[in-house]
Amino acid sequence: MPSSKTVTAAVLLIGNEILSGRTQDANLNHIAKGLTEVGVKMAEARVVPDIEGEIVEAVNALRAKYDYVFTTGGIGPTHDDITAGCIAKAFGVPLHRHPEAVKLLEAAYEPGKLNEARLKMAETPVGADLVKNAVSAAPGFRMENVYVMAGVPAIMRAMFDEVKHTLTGGPPVISRTVATGLPEGTIAEGLGAVQDAYADIDIGSYPFFRQGGFGVHVVLRGSDAARLDGAVAAVIDLLVGLGGDGIEDS
């Protein structure tokens, strides 16, 4: 059942490779879209390196401030995979080999192949529940309001899709977009007046450059469909009144 109040989340991307520019993150946008679908508002995201103190500090700041936290990265078998230990430290509990995770790994590897490094992937903070997935035997886990997922996009998506529908979302947010060829500087004053008149609708203005010219997408987001109708109509009236086009993207 949806919550009547806004439900918030933060995402914590863990990994030197994103900060060095070696890897272009592909997870944030997927999680953002998925959270929006289920009525959870992503309120902040951070990228931190593979350094214990930084991860622990970020996890504790975010889990205190938001309803949900999703981490990606650092749960593999190698020395630079330190996320599980950091989550345990953030919660002040020990790590253990989660019995169910050990069983999952035992089933996935041939006898003799499940070495100590691979067994590290069965480690979770004491008190965590597993987040299984269809792509990899190694599970993610949930510790209270913190969901710990893989960094490899195919595995992260399988894990996130597993948990997405278990989240308690707030009122679904509807998004509508009006496109215009008028420049931002021409519509800014009137758009500000529409925003003032519709304080419950979040109105954003996003200039774009495309083949054939430039323009602006006005994006309107809110939970009340009738109020959104009113705000969209007011934006279109404004744009047409300024001698431009204002066409809702379907």
Added chain:
Amino acid sequence: MPSSKTVTAAVLLIGNEILSGRTQDANLNHIAKGLTEVGVKMAEARVVPDIEGEIVEAVNALRAKYDYVFTTGGIGPTHDDITAGCIAKAFGVPLHRHPEAVKLLEAAYEPGKLNEARLKMAETPVGADLVKNAVSAAPGFRMENVYVMAGVPAIMRAMFDEVKHTLTGGPPVISRTVATGLPEGTIAEGLGAVQDAYADIDIGSYPFFRQGGFGVHVVLRGSDAARLDGAVAAVIDLLVGLGGDGIEDS
């Protein structure tokens, strides 16, 4: 002249559209690569919404902790462009219309077109220097160690390329990559031993899935070329000793 110590930076992406999933960020990776080129280590990144308190808090946290901060987004003419005011608030100084920025805008618009909304793009905190760019008349600005840039990628890149070579970097970091078809779980123990032997080299392990199979990229980063040579050789020896391939990506 490069600094002898590590020089750090943080990036702050400002914008509801990234958090809602409407927009896939294209700026972080560009900045990350550019900073790496000039010997500056990106140590953290954050994404925050268009909310004054959140922006001010993040700017103050990051500018105190790192040598440089780069922000993107929120410097246009519309009501949701609040970055300049937030930076002023973070530094405890007033906003003003920067005289040189006003001149740039006056030169760019036909008489009568430079309205109040567009003049907002000339506002900077008192004490800021402009960051001009070849794509847009509206400038970014620098306030002490904080660089404020546009969110539209083409404009952000023009601004960043303008400032990149003015930064004082630390010792250049060299990155080398060894690819193998061996799985992470097989190489993990030995790779940890190489990392222990080369504590000054940052060794990361990144599994990949591609057409034709999967494998691991071992990425080694450091400032001392001879030590890197040693670590790369140790990784290749390890991989070959485990019966696999270990080929340096050129």
